[in-house]
Amino acid sequence: MELAFIPSPSRGVLNLGPIPLRGYAFCIIIGVFVAVWLGNKRWIARGGRAGTVADIAVWAVPFGLIGGRLYHVITDYQLYFSDGRDWVDAFKIWEGGLGIWGAIAFGALGAWIGARRRGVPMPAYADAVAPGIAFAQAIGRWGNWFNQELYGKPTDLPWAVEITSSDGGRVPGTYHPAFLYESLWCIGVALLVIWADRRFKLGHGRAFALYVAAYCAGRFWTEYLRVDDAHHILGLRLNNWTALLVFLLAVVYMVLSARMRPGRETVVEPGAEAADGAGADGADGAEKDADAAPANSSDAEEPKEPKDSKVAEDSEKEGDPAAPGGSGESEAAAADPADGVRDLKDGADSARKG
Template sequence: MTFAYIPSPPISTFSIGSFPIHFYALTMLAAIGIAVWITGVRWKRVGGSFEQIIDIALCAVPAGIIGARLYHVVTTPERFFGSDGNFWDIFNLRQGGLGIWGAVLLGSLAAWAWCRHKHYPAALLCDAVAPALLVAQAVGRLGNWFNQELYGAPTTLPWGLKLNHSGTAIGSHELCYDGASCPTGTLFHPTFLYEMIWNLIGAALLIWIGRKTLTQLKAGSLFTLYIIWYTVGRTWIEALRIDYAHQYLGIRINVWVSIIVCMLGIVAFIQVNRRGKSTSLLSEKLRTITEMEHRESVLKAA
């Protein structure tokens, strides 16, 4: 008998009247709000304003959601195409299915486009958002805990995750190995918790590195370090998971993606520090732009 374990929530939704509220959605909203706040605080320190971050978020967040969904569609096409698929389920986000890789890619492109339009130094934004993304991803993983999904292989460790079949709990019928059902009471690796801890440690490290190496590292370096840190963690955490995923050469597709993106992050780190500009130089430019925007807003209000 196991005396120590991590319990799963008995519910994953609740209702206000006839309208269902999903805890997964609430954790996503909380993650977005926290990311915007942390980024805003860091952006102001390098000469920007919180209003600028709100404008960037209004572009990046919707693009990130679209990108996250597209990544899921591309990596699990059988759910939406072919004889057993339903194309219209692409637009049904209530069924779940968001990929962080697509979110970061499309969200970053949208943020970059807005920065280019407003002449903000995109490298400064990258460094401001890097630890914020890790904290947001840590918070977002709580949604997987509520949904009882994306957990790892069976374990006898005292921090194993115990599933809950009561209430409105969902996702609690994952198969063990090769289609075999797990015995009642089986505990699983809490991969959501592993990733939360990994991401929070990474966020703290990025903040520390940013303060200690402000004059040594070029602007944009922290974002490349975010990519490297996250993908290293995602590689070993993803390998623990037992939910269905396409495999190539016996390796899950997200493990391959993590390895490839990690290598690209290392190359990007080297190139940024060879060819990038200093944070102090770009910060002075941002302060000038922010002051000009402030004067223009005052003149319009007058």
């Protein structure tokens, strides 16, 4: 007899008046909010604008939900299209059944569309939201607890999950809580990506690739624990092969990206810095002004002698009574002609310095 276990809820929906609040959907919604919130903070820290992550998520989230459902329905088609099954159930997403592989693939497609519309580099955006996605998965896995699904082999461990529903061929008993293992693993993945990103300044999609590789490593063993029906290839569940393939692709991407594009992006969103008052445009403008200005005062063209000085010299030569030094000069100038010469010289020097 088990000393302790994790009880499953008797039902996965809570009716708030006429509004049904389903635990599965609630967990997904909370996870999305956490992913957007954390992604927004990381995006701003990397030089992006507030609100960009949410704007792109408007595209990514619906695509992700559609992709996740498609992957689940295609890989478990017997649940909806075999004899005695109702194909309409394939659209009942609230009853559970989202494949993370399809969700990430289609979600990335939606994010690419949104990022392209905003002029944002997709790899930089993926790096910013990677830890948030892992946290969202950790929260979303508790939706499986509400639906009494995603459990492993029978066990009498104190943290075993109790399954009471017999729907879908379930056998009541206590099992390994695979959903809990994966939830804890996803939290660890998120913390790993945050640490590695700070430590190694990951860029150009490498933080996202690290998240994918780390998640796949954990998904491989949690998937191995599961006992629900699934397609097998060479003795392994289909999702095990998917996790292995995606893991290898993520590792290869990290290695090639580090060699071809080391470092991190300096600008993740055009115009974001200028909008914050410390933009790259202003710095570029200052550099352009500095380049346009002479590097040394000796390189500048020496100003021409003022016309007034030239006229004064000509008038003096011709004996113009109105010119200094002429027959009509003031008594002070006549008393000391050198003063007038010095004044002309000082005026010419001032003009040159000006």
